[in-house]
Structure formats: structure tokens, C-alpha cells
Amino acid sequence: MALPDGIVGVLLAGGRSSRMGGGDKCLRMLGGRTILARIIDRLTPQVSDIVINANGDTSRFATFGVPVIPDSIVGYAGPLAGVHAGLEWVKANRPDAGHVVTMATDTPFFPTDLVRRLLQASEDSSALRIAESVAGTHYVIGLWPVTLADALKASLERGERKVGAWTKEHCAIEVFFPPVDVAGQRIDAFFNINAPEDLAAAEALLSEKTIMSPPIFGVVGWKNSGKTTLMVDLIREFTHRGFVVSVIKHAHAKFEIDHPRRDSFKMREVGARQVMLSSPRRFALMRELGDAPEMAFEELLPYAGPCDLVLVEGYKREAYPKIEIRREGAISREPLSANFPQVVAIVSDRPDNEQDQLPVFHVDAIGPIVDFIVATLGLKRA
Numbered sequence: 001m002a003l004p005d006g007i008v009g010v011l012l013a014g015g016r017s018s019r020m021g022g023g024d025k026c027l028r029m030l031g032g033r034t035i036l037a038r039i040i041d042r043l044t045p046q047v048s049d050i051v052i053n054a055n056g057d058t059s060r061f062a063t064f065g066v067p068v069i070p071d072s073i074v075g076y077a078g079p080l081a082g083v084h085a086g087l088e089w090v091k092a093n094r095p096d097a098g099h100v101v102t103m104a105t106d107t108p109f110f111p112t113d114l115v116r117r118l119l120q121a122s123e124d125s126s127a128l129r130i131a132e133s134v135a136g137t138h139y140v141i142g143l144w145p146v147t148l149a150d151a152l153k154a155s156l157e158r159g160e161r162k163v164g165a166w167t168k169e170h171c172a173i174e175v176f177f178p179p180v181d182v183a184g185q186r187i188d189a190f191f192n193i194n195a196p197e198d199l200a201a202a203e204a205l206l207s208e209k210t211i212m213s214p215p216i217f218g219v220v221g222w223k224n225s226g227k228t229t230l231m232v233d234l235i236r237e238f239t240h241r242g243f244v245v246s247v248i249k250h251a252h253a254k255f256e257i258d259h260p261r262r263d264s265f266k267m268r269e270v271g272a273r274q275v276m277l278s279s280p281r282r283f284a285l286m287r288e289l290g291d292a293p294e295m296a297f298e299e300l301l302p303y304a305g306p307c308d309l310v311l312v313e314g315y316k317r318e319a320y321p322k323i324e325i326r327r328e329g330a331i332s333r334e335p336l337s338a339n340f341p342q343v344v345a346i347v348s349d350r351p352d353n354e355q356d357q358l359p360v361f362h363v364d365a366i367g368p369i370v371d372f373i374v375a376t377l378g379l380k381r382a
Contacts, residue, residue: 006048006049006094006096006097006098006099007046007047007048007097007098007099007100007101007115007143008047008048008049008050008051008086008089008090008094008097008099008100008101009043009044009046009047009049009050009051009100009101009102009103010050010051010052010053010082010083010085010086010089010100010101010102010103011026011036011039011040011043011050011051011052011053011103011105012053012079012082012083012102012103012104012105012140013026013036013052013053013054013061013105024036024054024060025105025106025193025194026039026105026106027060028193028199030108030193030199030202030203030206031202031203031206031207035105035106035108035193036052036061036064036105037064038108039103039105039107039108039110040064040066042108042110042112043101043103043110043114045112046101046112046113046114046115046116047101047115048094048097049066049094049097050066051066051067051068051069051086051089052064052066052067052068052069052105053068053069053070053071053082053083053085053086054068054069054070055070055071055076056070058070067089067093069085069086069089070085071084071085072084072085072088072153073085073153073156073157077156077161078161078163079102079139079140079163080152080155080156080160080161080162080163080166081156082102082140083100083102083140083144083152083163084149084152084153084156086100086102086144087100087144087146087148087149087152088149088153090146091146091149097146098125098145098146099125099143099144099145099146100143100144100146101114101115101118101142101143101144102140102141102142102144103140103141104138104140104141104190104192106192106193106194107138107141107190107191107192107193108191108193108202109180109182109187109189109191109202109205110141110180110189110190111177111180111189111296112296112298113296113298113299114131114141114177115143116293116296117175117177117293117296118131118142118143118175119143120293120294121173121175121291121293122173125145126145126147127145127171127172127173128142128143128144128145128148128167128170128171128172128173129142129143129172129173129174129175130142130167130172130173130174130175131174131175131177131189131190132174132175132176132177133176133177133178133179133188133189133190134178134179134188134189135188135190135191137164137174138190139163139164139167140163141190142167142172148170151170152166175292175293176292177189177190178295178299180299181298181299181301181302182205182206183205183206184302185205186302187205214246214304214306214307214308214309214310215308215309215310215377215378215379216301216309216310216312216320216321217309217310217311217312217320217321217322217323217373217376217377218311218312218313218314218315218318218320218321218322218323218342219231219234219311219312219313219322219323219325220313220314220315220316220322220323220324220325220336220340220343221324221325221326221327221330221336222326222330222331222332222333222334222336223330223331224327224329224330224331225325225326225327225329225330226325226327226329226330226363227313227314227325228249228313230323230325230347230363231247231249231311231313233366234311234366234369234370234373235247235311236366237366237367237370238308238309238311238370241370243308243309243379244306244307244308244309245307245308245309245310245311246304246305246307246309246310246311247310247311247312247313248297248300248301248304248310248311248312248313248315249312249313249314250312250313250314250315257286258286264277264286268286268288272288273287273288273290274286274287274288285303297315297318308379309373309377309379316336316340317340318342319342320342321342321343321344321376321377322340322342322343322344323343323344323345323346323347323361323369323373324336324337324340324343324345324346324347325346325347325348325363326346326347326348326349326350326354327348327349327363328349328350335356337356337358343358344358344359344376345358345359345360345361345369345372346358346359346360346361347360347361347362347363347369348360348361348362348363349362349363359372
């Protein structure tokens with residue numbers, strides 16, 4: 001994801017871990033690695049830099065290769081002081097950065113799109129955003145404008161210690177995160193390890209047999225290029241060959257699959273967040289996102305169900321192989337493959353005119369296109 005400005009991750013490791021028997025709970029082992037190492041790996045792709053906020057002898061964090069900064073407020077002042085230390089570090093060392101994202105160091109399964117969702121929650125760059133999940137509001141997990149540093153320092157010097165009170169006072173936007181998938185199980189997005197029984201539960205999750213995601217292949221192209229027509233032809237051919245296919249299609253913002261006279265429509269209209277319909281022949285789930293950000297692609301995958309292949313229409317930027325379709329009547333014939341390296345082949349109504357170095361197929365050559373996808377993914381029927 002392209003960040004609008006530098007965003008620095010601040011890992012708050014200053015807690016006393018009394019329920020874990022003292023010491024740094026983030027240095028406890030989970031699945032053969034420290035919790036902190038897992039968190040650093042998960043946050044690194046989302047930010048420009050990472051620092052750890054911790055007090056006392058910081059040599060215990062030396063192996064992680066990131067700066068370690070103590071509280072700048074004397075005495076143990078809690079997580080607010082850690083947030084302030086992070087903001088001050090950014091001002092001194094990354095003056096071009098506009099925000100920090102703070103993360104507790106006991107939440108190893110937090111969303112891989114945490115920063116993106118926090119950013120999308122408001123167009124106001126000065127807005128403070130705090131994470132929320134089914135378990136409640138997580139005041140130490142959020143996106144903080146660096147411009148809040150002085151106000152936060154003044155509050156700390158007046159004796160303020162409650163993160164929740166401070167964020168509410170500064171009109172923080174609460175951003176809801178749905179459950180995440182871990183080894184095929186849906187758990188709270190910010191499942192945290194506070195006590196030995198929590199660590200045991202996390203170990204049990206990781207020891208579960210991992211449910212492998214099915215192979216994924218995409219179809220991308222400009223509007224009116226015939227993406228859906230190609231998708232239908234591919235689904236028909238794959239099904240004819242005995243493959244079980246699921247589909248994910250990126251739709252426009254106001255798409256509607258329900259109708260005003262339906263019972264389910266009436267239920268959603270009066271406020272139901274989710275409506276599930278079930279019959280002997282099919283099952284459907286409709287979820288209202290409200291003001292929450294659009295679900296990330298990886299959150300949609302668990303709903304694809306058991307299948308041999310997931311075919312995806314749209315989602316140009318996701319990291320799986322794709323075919324680009326080019327056709328007369330599209331709003332553009334400018335190649336997408338130049339900017340999206342995941343494109344591995346071209347489908348065109350004028351294949352002889354294509355100058356691309358990738359394999360090129362005619363739009364009607366559905367059999368050869370399916371042969372190519374099968375070979376590319378190494379597909380075998382279940």
C-alpha cells in the first residue's frame with residue numbers, strides 16, 4: 001500500500017506483565033518465536049519505520065534491530081507516556097513523517113491491513129483513530145498525528161494517565177475491525193496475551209492443522225473490456241473439466257443484491273448488521289459495513305469455501321497471478337501489465353497487434369487459456 005506520508009510504527013513494550021508473572025511478555029515464545037518478533041514481521045510491511053518503547057535495560061531488545069526508546073516522562077506513566085515518546089522520536093528523527101501507528105506487544109494476530117483501514121477511516125489527516133473490535137475498544141492501538149505531541153505532553157505533566165479518557169477528549173474516531181482468520185479459525189482481531197492461559201490458547205491456535213487457501217487466479221482489465229464475459233467462459237470450462245470453482249468479484253460501491261419487497265431487505269433496512277439466509281439448496285450472508293472500511297481481500301478468502309480454484313474479477317493490486325483482458329470498446333487499451341507485475345498473460349480481441357512480451361491468447365480461445373491457468377498454478381482436481 002502506498003502511504004500518503006511516512007508512518008512510523010511504535011510498539012508499546014513498557015507494561016509490567018504482572019498477570020504473566022512479570023518480565024516482558026512480548027519476549028515469551030509463541031510457536032517457536034517470540035511474540036515481539038511475530039508482531040514486528042506483521043507490522044513491517046505496513047509502516048516506514050518501527051521503534052520499540054520500553055524502559056529499564058533495553059539490551060534485551062538488541063537482537064530485533066530496531067531503535068528502542070524509553071518514556072520521556074519521569075516515572076512509570078503508562079502507555080500514554082509510550083505514545084508520547086514515539087511521537088517525540090518521530091519529530092526528532094523522521095521530521096517528514098506525519099503519523100505514528102501504536103501497537104500493543106501482546107496481540108500477535110492483529111490485521112495485516114491495520115494501517116490501511118485506520119487511514120481510510122477519515123479524510124481528515126489531523127484525526128486521531130483508535131481500533132475497535134468485537135472485544136471492545138483498544139485505546140493503545142491507533143493512528144496518531146504527530147501534531148498531537150505537545151498536547152499529549154501537557155496532559156501527562158498534569159497527571160493524565162488514562163488513554164481512553166485522553167482519546168475521547170480529543171474526539172478519537174473508533175475504527176471497527178472484524179475477526180481475523182488464524183489456522184482456519186475466526187478470532188478477535190486483537191486477541192491479546194495477558195495471562196498464561198492466553199498464551200496456551202495462542203499456542204493451540206498455531207498448532208492446529210492449517211487450512212491451506214485454494215489457488216487464486218485473477219482477471220483484470222479496463223471498464224467494458226469484457227472481464228465478466230471472460231470469467232463466465234472460464235467458470236464454465238473449469239466446471240466442465242471437473243474443477244470446483246469459487247468466485248470473488250469486486251463490485252461498485254452501491255451494488256445491491258436484495259430487493260425492497262424481500263423479508264431480508266426489510267430486516268436490513270431497520271438496522272440488522274448481518275442477515276443470513278439458509279435453505280436446503282443454498283446459503284447467503286449479507287453484511288452491512290456502515291462507515292467501516294471495505295473488507296480487505298484476505299478477509300474475503302475464508303468465505304470462498306472448499307474449492308479447487310478461486311477466480312477473481314478485479315483487485316488489480318493483490319499478489320496472485322492474473323490475466324489482463326484487452327478489447328475494443330474498453331475505456332482504454334493502455335496496458336496494465338506495465339504497472340502490475342502479477343499479470344502473467346494477455347487475452348485480446350486483436351492478439352496480432354499486441355506488443356507485450358507475455359503470452360497472448362485470443363478472447364475466444366477459452367480452452368488454451370484454461371490450459372495455461374492449470375499449468376501456471378499446477379492445478380490438480382481434488
